[in-house]
Amino acid sequence: MSEPLIEVQGLYKLFGNEPKKHMHLVHEGLSKDEILAKTGHTLGLKDINLKIQKGEISVIMGLSGSGKSTLIRHFNRLIDPTEGQILVDGTDVVNLNQAELEQFRRHKMSMVFQRFGLLPHRTVLDNAAFGLSVQGVRKKEAHERAVEWLETVGLGGYENQYPSQLSGGQQQRVGLARALATNAEILLMDEAFSALDPLIRSEMQDQLVELQEKLHKTIIFITHDLDEALRLGSTIAILKDGELVQDDKPEEILLNPATEYVEAFVRDVNRARALNVETVMQPQTFRITSETIAGALKQMRAHKDDYAFHVTDDGYQGTLTQEGLEEAYEENATGKLTEEHYDDVTQIAPDAALEEILPETISADHPVPVVNEEGELQGELSRDALAEILSPESSDNMSATEQVDAKEPTDKKSAEPA
Ligand SMILES: Nc1ncnc2c1ncn2[C@@H]1O[C@H](COP(=O)(O)OP(=O)(O)OP(=O)(O)O)[C@@H](O)[C@H]1O
Ligand SMILES: [Mg+2]
Known part of the structure; x- marks a missing residue:
């Protein structure tokens, strides 16, 4: 189980000449626009409380100006908070002196920039080695x-080229190599x-997902793009006007948006592509364990x-x-269960995207079993549950977890076989 590596507590950032003087307006609940009009100060962040788990990709999303860059620049203290605490691995970064910082x-941290941030007159190799040189490595x-x-x-093979000789994607790979090398x-x-x-x-x-599976870094990834967020994030934190409006697992963001702002973000998402079987299946299933026909019946x-x-x-x-x-049972009341008694062989994998399993699930007479690579039954997925999740109105309905809780596990309609 992972633990928080970065913990942000009660973080406020007010940009301007005299932020402390005007903080009372923030605490009184004036809006970002009102504060700007009254004082000329810009509210960058308001009462952010956030935990970033170790070894995960945590995505931060929000419209332009919502405070994403401001938030992560607090993590390596490129920005000082007006109020609040940032703990990284238990250390309060606000208290670090210059040398410690x-x-x-x-x-402790390295950054990958939007515009790659490469040195144009240095080779690819020198650029990739840059962070190490700064660390004092020979x-x-x-x-x-x-x-x-x-x-x-x-x-490999591009070491002696210059950044301008590379495509955008290649330049960004150099930026990534530079960050990883440190x-x-x-x-x-x-x-x-x-x-x-x-x-x-x-x-x-x-490639980032692949690398992450090997390296288990803690990655904080800012994006405007929900598809990217869904693809990369173990969690997604959504900012609006400097406030954290939701911080949740991707499927919860999709199925249970906390506010209209979040809902607007997720409205056009292709859920069949974004959600996998595990996140929407019903984990409780009725299992027959008997080996005989009579016992099973x-x-x-x-x-x-x-x-x-x-x-x-x-x-x-x-x-x-x-x-x-x-x-x-009528044919053979004392027989054993064998393969011929199984109704159907369809089974789906927990990590399959819904779009991959749509045809067989929609056409099945019964909920289809979800079976993992080890052959263990993990749950079931019904045609109705699938249709519900994929219908555009379903964000107003119960979450997947609530649906599970609401469904009764068993019924007492017991009768002995003849
Ligand atoms: N140095 C600064 N001085 C004054 N205001 C600032 C400063 N940096 C950021 N802001 C303000 O803080 C708010 C948040 O800015 P920030 O750059 O964090 O947004 P963002 O979510 O990263 O946006 P984008 O997606 O456009 O990069 C904005 O209103 C911005 O104008
Ligand atoms: Mg930004």
Whole structure:
């Protein structure tokens, strides 16, 4: 289980000459516009409380001017707060002295910029090694490490080129290699992929996810783009006018937007692509464990539905229907359950996107079993639940978790087989 690596508490930022003097207006609840009109000060952030988990990609989203850059620049103290605390790994960064702060910036965090931020007159290799040079690593070692990271991001062979000889995507890979080479635990990525064209951008997203699976960095990723946020984020924090309006898992943002502002963001999202089976399935399923036809029928009759999943010590075996079991029982009242008794072989994977499993789930007579790679039954997904999630009105309805809680696990309609 992960733990918060960065913790922001009661953070306020008022930009202007005398921010402290006017903070009382912020606390009195005046709006950003009112404060600007009255004092000429801009409210950058208001009462931000946020935990960033270690080893995850945390996305920060919001319209232009909502405070995203201001927030993450507090993390490495490029900006000082007007009020509040920023704890990084338990250290209050506001209390660091100049020397400590320099150490902290060089070793703890590195930044990837929107416009790549490369030095034009230095080679790709020198650019990638730049953060290491700043850390005081000897040139030979810095170059060796930079070569490795360039290799990792797919730029092996480009070491002696200059930034202008590279495409946008390649330049951004140099920026990424430079940030990764410093071995900093935390990567701050402010609109890092926004300047790239869609195809390259999507490649970079894939690469970041792939790297993250290996490296387990803590990545704070700012974006305007919800699709990008959904693709990358373990959590998504949404800012509006300097306030945090929602900080949630992506599926909760999609299914339960906290405010109209968030809803406007998520309205046009292709849910079938953005959500996977696991986030919308019903985890409770009725399992038949008996190995005999009579035993299975007895379990089935005691259950409210007319289908169930046969599960043994070896995991999920197949779907049984009451009708099928009644017939099998009539033919052979003392027989064992075998493959021929299973109604259907359809099964879906928990990590599949909804769009991948749409046809087989919509056409199935019963909810389809969700089975993981180990062959274990994880839950079920019904045609109705799927249709509900994919219908445009469903954000007004209950969340996936609430739906699960509302569904009764069993029913007492018990009867013995004849
Ligand atoms: N140095 C500054 N002085 C005065 N106001 C500032 C300063 N930096 C930011 N602001 C104001 O703070 C608010 C938040 O700005 P910020 O740059 O954090 O927004 P953002 O969400 O990163 O926007 P974008 O998506 O356009 O990058 C804005 O209203 C901006 O005008
Ligand atoms: Mg910004």
